Amino acid sequence: xxxxxxxxxxxxxxxxxxxxxxxxxxxxxxxxxxxxxxxxxxxxxxxxxxxxxxxxxxxxxxxxxxxxxxxxxxxxxxxxxxxxxxxxxxxxxxxxxxxxxxxxxxxxxxxxxxx
Amino acid sequence: xxxxxxxxxxxxxxxxxxxxxxxxxxxxxxxxxxxxxxxxxxxxxxxxxxxxxxxxxxxxxxxxxxxxxxxxxxxxxxxxxxxxxxxxxxxxxxxxxxxxxxxxxxxxxxxxxxx
Numbered sequence: 001x002x003x004x005x006x007x008x009x010x011x012x013x014x015x016x017x018x019x020x021x022x023x024x025x026x027x028x029x030x031x032x033x034x035x036x037x038x039x040x041x042x043x044x045x046x047x048x049x050x051x052x053x054x055x056x057x058x059x060x061x062x063x064x065x066x067x068x069x070x071x072x073x074x075x076x077x078x079x080x081x082x083x084x085x086x087x088x089x090x091x092x093x094x095x096x097x098x099x100x101x102x103x104x105x106x107x108x109x110x111x112x113x114x115x
Numbered sequence: 116x117x118x119x120x121x122x123x124x125x126x127x128x129x130x131x132x133x134x135x136x137x138x139x140x141x142x143x144x145x146x147x148x149x150x151x152x153x154x155x156x157x158x159x160x161x162x163x164x165x166x167x168x169x170x171x172x173x174x175x176x177x178x179x180x181x182x183x184x185x186x187x188x189x190x191x192x193x194x195x196x197x198x199x200x201x202x203x204x205x206x207x208x209x210x211x212x213x214x215x216x217x218x219x220x221x222x223x224x225x226x227x228x229x230x
Contacts, residue, residue, distance in 0.1 A: 102163065
């Protein structure tokens with residue numbers, strides 16, 4: 001079974017600075033997807049970024065980018081120019097590429113942003 | 116935003132009483148999922164559906180049942196609520212079960228407290 005590990009329960013960053021959130025996963029599959037979800041205090045789960053394992057290029061979405069290291073099974077999220085609205089819980093998630101695939105989530109990390 | 120609503124949004128109930136949570140979608144997506152979110156655990160899959168009357172268990176299905184009689188509605192029932200089922204429950208939908216079309220979109224969540 002796949003597992004997703006987020007070892008840091010909390011992190012803090014100064015506004016306008018850069019922060020990196022770590023995630024590792026374990027799988028025997030070669031084709032899969034990785035995600036970062038943001039959960040602000042409103043509880044809404046928001047998809048931040050997605051990485052397809054067959055793509056070597058790291059995904060980027062505006063201030064959000066990932067460092068995908070397939071061999072190391074590492075998938076970190078970098079937030080540049082941090083804003084107060086980035087304060088939230090962030091979840092790393094894995095899904096295989098096969099049919100009826102299911103999302104496996106990490107335990108999440110709480111990010112606070114200092115003004 | 117994907118058209119997903121959950122009802123009720125908040126509920127307090129007593130141990131031993133039955134509880135039904137409803138997820139309603141307007142996207143005509145084939146797949147629907149129920150998750151629970153607890154501190155230190157991230158989101159864990161309870162049950163999912165891959166079509167009308169087609170459902171399957173997730174990793175934490177004990178004590179829960181589901182039904183899907185229409186494409187748009189997915190019901191989660193706690194036959195006899197226990198305090199361990201106090202949690203935040205999320206519904207999610209996806210157009211397909213594999214590949215890029217399996218992107219999951221989440222509802223706003225239901226906070227359930229069992230006293």
